[in-house]
Amino acid sequence: MRANDQVVLITGGGSGIGLEIAKVFLANRNRVIISGRNLSKLEAVKQEYPSIHIEQSDVTSEEDVKTLVKKLETEFGGIDVLVNNAGIMNLVNAGDEGNDLHSQFQEIEINFHAPIRMLHHFLPQLKKSKQAVLINVSSGLAYVPFAQAPAYSGTKSALHFWTQSIRPQLKPHAIKVVELLPPVVDTKLAKDADLQDDTLKPMAPEKLAAIFWKEYTRGKEEITPGISLALKLMSRVAPRFIFKQLNKQPIPQS
Numbered sequence: 001m002r003a004n005d006q007v008v009l010i011t012g013g014g015s016g017i018g019l020e021i022a023k024v025f026l027a028n029r030n031r032v033i034i035s036g037r038n039l040s041k042l043e044a045v046k047q048e049y050p051s052i053h054i055e056q057s058d059v060t061s062e063e064d065v066k067t068l069v070k071k072l073e074t075e076f077g078g079i080d081v082l083v084n085n086a087g088i089m090n091l092v093n094a095g096d097e098g099n100d101l102h103s104q105f106q107e108i109e110i111n112f113h114a115p116i117r118m119l120h121h122f123l124p125q126l127k128k129s130k131q132a133v134l135i136n137v138s139s140g141l142a143y144v145p146f147a148q149a150p151a152y153s154g155t156k157s158a159l160h161f162w163t164q165s166i167r168p169q170l171k172p173h174a175i176k177v178v179e180l181l182p183p184v185v186d187t188k189l190a191k192d193a194d195l196q197d198d199t200l201k202p203m204a205p206e207k208l209a210a211i212f213w214k215e216y217t218r219g220k221e222e223i224t225p226g227i228s229l230a231l232k233l234m235s236r237v238a239p240r241f242i243f244k245q246l247n248k249q250p251i252p253q254s
């Protein structure tokens, strides 16, 4: 996999996993654009890493994405690498009719619809690139459902299957498809969900990015750092056991 001199767009690159991935691409002489909704967060990153390009853009907005496509075509001649990283997670009790329906639909929009939208609109640029790569950031929870976050689990397994389905379709267009399935990583998303469990000890985002880079540059298509590999294997050999292990926490209150 080509490691340098690529134009890389990372959605949700202003924090957490996206930011750490942005840093490794940057350190390896790539031009990196990070996007997100919160401009001040992106500006703070720009202060620290002046060579990074920032774009305020919401992955759920058709208009924002189309504007971004045009802007990156004009300013960079298009992108070579698209990292669909933006995501949110809600803890929800589906058995409580008082739960927030809107937040669950928003989760589906950001985590699953948006990667499809991003690929759709950036496809002409990726086809034009000599060494294009699409990287989808799903989750180890794509292998084993997490009962605390039902819609989240659904979006991540959907993203996993979508990624596998489009891989052969994009091959004739010379677009490589890579999936990163992180374990629990110490970011705002995991902190907000308060994932405190021995089985779910968070990995440092810097460590995740280092593992990602090693496997990515070796050409691995499905990258399963930390416990994600165990989740993958256990989901095949002992699905009921691993489901129970992962779901010891009480069902959340809405």
Ligand SMILES: NC(=O)c1ccc[n+]([C@@H]2O[C@H](COP(=O)([O-])OP(=O)(O)OC[C@H]3O[C@@H](n4cnc5c(N)ncnc54)[C@H](OP(=O)(O)O)[C@@H]3O)[C@@H](O)[C@H]2O)c1
Binding pocket: 011, 012, 013, 014, 015, 016, 017, 018, 035, 036, 037, 038, 039, 041, 057, 058, 059, 060, 085, 086, 087, 088, 089, 110, 137, 138, 139, 140, 181, 182, 183, 184, 185, 186, 187, 188, 189, 190
């Ligand atoms: N942390 C974990 O334990 C873990 C485990 C497995 C997988 N993941 C996945 O890793 C990815 C990154 O998550 P993270 O842990 O790094 O969380 P994070 O620090 O909260 O980062 C998520 C990023 O997504 C951006 N984002 C959210 N909605 C967006 C939208 N509509 N448009 C554009 N950007 C949006 C956020 O920026 P704005 O709010 O500024 O838009 C934020 O920068 C997610 O897909 C997540 O599901 C995380």
